Amino acid sequence: MTAQASSVPGSPMDAPAVAARPIAASRLLYWSLRRELWEYRSVYLAPLAMAGAVIFGYLFHLAHLSALMRQAMTLAPEPQRELLGQPYAVASGLIMSAAAVVSIFYSLDALYGERRDRSILFWKSLPVPDLTTVLAKACVALLALPAIAFAITVAALAIMMLLSTVVMLASGLSVATYWSILQPFESLFGLLYHLVTVHILWYAPLYAWLLLISAWARRAPFLWAVMPPLAVVIFEKVAFRTAHFQDFLMNRVSGGTEATNQMQGNVMDPAQHFTPGHFLATPGLWAGLIFAAIFLYAAARMRRYRGPI
Numbered sequence: 684m685t686a687q688a689s690s691v692p693g694s695p696m697d698a699p700a701v702a703a704r705p706i707a708a709s710r711l712l713y714w715s716l717r718r719e720l721w722e723y724r725s726v727y728l729a730p731l732a733m734a735g736a737v738i739f740g741y742l743f744h745l746a747h748l749s750a751l752m753r754q755a756m757t758l759a760p761e762p763q764r765e766l767l768g769q770p771y772a773v774a775s776g777l778i779m780s781a782a783a784v785v786s787i788f789y790s791l792d793a794l795y796g797e798r799r800d801r802s803i804l805f806w807k808s809l810p811v812p813d814l815t816t817v818l819a820k821a822c823v824a825l826l827a828l829p830a831i832a833f834a835i836t837v838a839a840l841a842i843m844m845l846l847s848t849v850v851m852l853a854s855g856l857s858v859a860t861y862w863s864i865l866q867p868f869e870s871l872f873g874l875l876y877h878l879v880t881v882h883i884l885w886y887a888p889l890y891a892w893l894l895l896i897s898a899w900a901r902r903a904p905f906l907w908a909v910m911p912p913l914a915v916v917i918f919e920k921v922a923f924r925t926a927h928f929q930d931f932l933m934n935r936v937s938g939g940t941e942a943t944n945q946m947q948g949n950v951m952d953p954a955q956h957f958t959p960g961h962f963l964a965t966p967g968l969w970a971g972l973i974f975a976a977i978f979l980y981a982a983a984r985m986r987r988y989r990g991p992i
Contacts, residue, residue: 782829892974
């Protein structure tokens with residue numbers, strides 16, 4: 684008797700192997716970004732905590748709001764906006780500053796932390812390219828954090844405006860006049876414009892540099908991020924008695940003045956004039972974006988060959 688075949692004809696074992704469908708790069712980037720937001724909850728907890736502190740502090744300011752409104756009615760339009768709009772400018776500045784601080788420390792720890800806690804061994808076992816991982820982390824610092832901070836800022840300012848409206852009605856003052864002085868929608872547009880031009884486009888090479896250092900440094904990434912530029916500044920001053928590199932760094936860190944036609948201390952001032960054409964024509968913007976792309980690519984290559992610390 685001949686031995687029978689170990690498989691029955693037509694059974695699933697005889698079916699041809701089906702090749703696994705490749706996952707789209709956009710889907711890999713989407714899930715990598717979701718993973719970052721799930722792991723680093725300080726991305727939204729820190730701005731939320733700052734917004735709560737700002738609203739709590741504004742409750743004490745409401746006791747003087749009616750007196751400030753009567754004082755503002757005796758002033759010119761620009762001093763009126765400065766007097767009544769200062770709490771809103773301070774609130775937005777504090778929330779955005781909290782988000783910026785989180786962006787800095789997140790970028791420094793994004794690639795360094797996974798090598799320190801050896802979770803890189805797990806993440807490298809997944810079918811996710813290193814460049815996709817680095818781009819997801821860059822999207823958190825450059826896109827997700829500003830967007831989250833802006834949404835939280837809008838919510839906080841809306842609560843402050845609502846509380847102020849209640850105080851105005853209780854004091855018998857004109858709510859319409861109060862809103863016309865503040866011009867909240869124009870102010871929010873100014874804040875959004877500032878976020879896109881400065882925090883996203885202008886700061887892109889700074890965050891990319893921090894990600895590169897995070898992928899390279901074996902310890903103390905903050906010092907490695909700060910010391911090389913500082914050494915160049917000191918060397919230039921000692922050797923050539925000039926400060927060109929220092930001026931370049933200060934212009935980049937301060938956000939530059941190319942986005943508007945004048946230096947504005949309050950980015951939510953409705954009176955400021957935007958110059959997006961001049962900003963997009965600035966050579967420093969495009970040079971910075973080119974360097975940001977180079978830094979991100981170098982960080983991806985570094986992550987590929989760097990092992991656990």
